[in-house]
Amino acid sequence: xxxxxxxxxxxxxxxxxxxxxxxxxxxxxxxxxxxxxxxxxxxxxxxxxxxxxxxxxxxxxxxxxxxxxxxxxxxxxxxxxxxxxxxxxxxxxxxxxxxxxxxxxxxxxxxxxx
Amino acid sequence: xxxxxxxxxxxxxxxxxxxxxxxxxxxxxxxxxxxxxxxxxxxxxxxxxxxxxxxxxxxxxxxxxxxxxxxxxxxxxxxxxxxxxxxxxxxxxxxxxxxxxxxxxxxxxxxxx
Numbered sequence: 399x400x401x402x403x404x405x406x407x408x409x410x411x412x413x414x415x416x417x418x419x420x421x422x423x424x425x426x427x428x429x430x431x432x433x434x435x436x437x438x439x440x441x442x443x444x445x446x447x448x449x450x451x452x453x454x455x456x457x458x459x460x461x462x463x464x465x466x467x468x469x470x471x472x473x474x475x476x477x478x479x480x481x482x483x484x485x486x487x488x489x490x491x492x493x494x495x496x497x498x499x500x501x502x503x504x505x506x507x508x509x510x511x512x
Numbered sequence: 513x514x515x516x517x518x519x520x521x522x523x524x525x526x527x528x529x530x531x532x533x534x535x536x537x538x539x540x541x542x543x544x545x546x547x548x549x550x551x552x553x554x555x556x557x558x559x560x561x562x563x564x565x566x567x568x569x570x571x572x573x574x575x576x577x578x579x580x581x582x583x584x585x586x587x588x589x590x591x592x593x594x595x596x597x598x599x600x601x602x603x604x605x606x607x608x609x610x611x612x613x614x615x616x617x618x619x620x621x622x623x624x625x
Contacts, residue, residue, distance in 0.1 A: 400557070431612065440518075440601050440615030441556065454610025488555050492611065500546070501613060503555035 400424060402491050402504035410510045411479050419474045419507045423491030429453070430472040431501060432464060435486040447472055476509075484511045514539060516604050518616025525623050531589040533619045535602035538583065542604035546613070547576065547587050550599045559600070560587070592623045 401424035411417050423430050429448045433441035443456040447466035461477040470491075476483055486508050490501035517536045525531045535545075544563055548556035562569045562576040562585065569576045575588040589596055602616040 400555075402555075429611075433613075438618070440603075440617050441613070443612040443614070446610050446612060454608075454612060456612065490613075499611065500558055500561065501611075502558070503548075505553075505555045 400491075400502035400504065402489060402502050404487075404489055404504040404507050406507060407505070408508045408510075410512065412512050413479055413481060415479050416475065416477045417479060417509060419476075419487050419489075419509070420471065421474070421489035421491075421504055422471045423489075424502050427491035427493050427502075428470050429492045430466055430470065431490045431492070432472070432474050433488040433490065433503075434458070435488055435506070437485070441488055444474070479511045481511050484509060514606075514614055516602060516614050516616045518602050518619060520619060521617070522620040523622070525592045525621065527592065527594060527623055527625050529592050529623075531592045531596070531621055531623070532586060533600055533602070533621075534584065534586045535616050536582075536584045537604050537614075539604070539606065540583070541606050541608070542614075543607040544605040544611075545576070545578065545585050546603050546605070547574075548601045548603060548615075550601065550618075556601060589621075592621075594623045594625050597621055597623050 403422045431446040432444040435441040445455040450466045466472045486506040488506045490503045492499045546561035547559045550556045573590045578585045603613040
């Protein structure tokens with residue numbers, strides 16, 4: 399186990415709704431990255447947070463937003479859900495922004511949009 | 513240029529055999545190449561990683577071979593076991609201000625007993 403936890407494990411929403419996913423990073427880690435993994439695909443980078451600020455973003459629309467808290471835990475918010483948002487959402491924590499460092503992944507949250 | 517191409521898509525190996533998965537990249541700014549193992553319903557777990565100044569790295573039954581000039585790297589699993597059956601992802605990190613990972617499309621490995 400990596401020490402990275404995510405909640406909830408599974409979530410079912412309907413199109414147009416909003417969702418918040420949560421991640422607790424590994425002890426000592428100050429950087430959290432979020433990835434979306436569609437079925438049968440590799441994870442795609444959404445964005446990264448470092449010391450409570452967004453530190454880079456992938457090709458995802460603004461309805462994907464996030465937060466990082468002083469204890470380095472993080473939230474991913476998705477507004478106006480679309481069917482294509484159905485995926486496994488992974489967070490990964492690491493210890494130092496901008497320095498090549500191992501990213502440790504949590505178990506993910508499986509989001510289903512109906 | 514940000515892609516990492518992975519092959520094969522799926523692989524069947526007999527117990528005790530060697531599993532080989534290949535990846536290729538274009539972006540020469542990539543400076544860290546991890547391999548992750550993912551079981552169904554779980555998050556990816558780091559298996560082994562290499563930096564481009566090294567041509568080979570071995571950890572137990574797992575070896576990464578890295579060819580910087582060809583921009584290719586591969587994972588070798590020696591003495592493959594049924595418990596190795598999982599999806600394997602190669603990845604590359606661009607080492608910029610955001611150390612984001614670019615993942616390959618994955619290889620589903622089945623080791624037959």
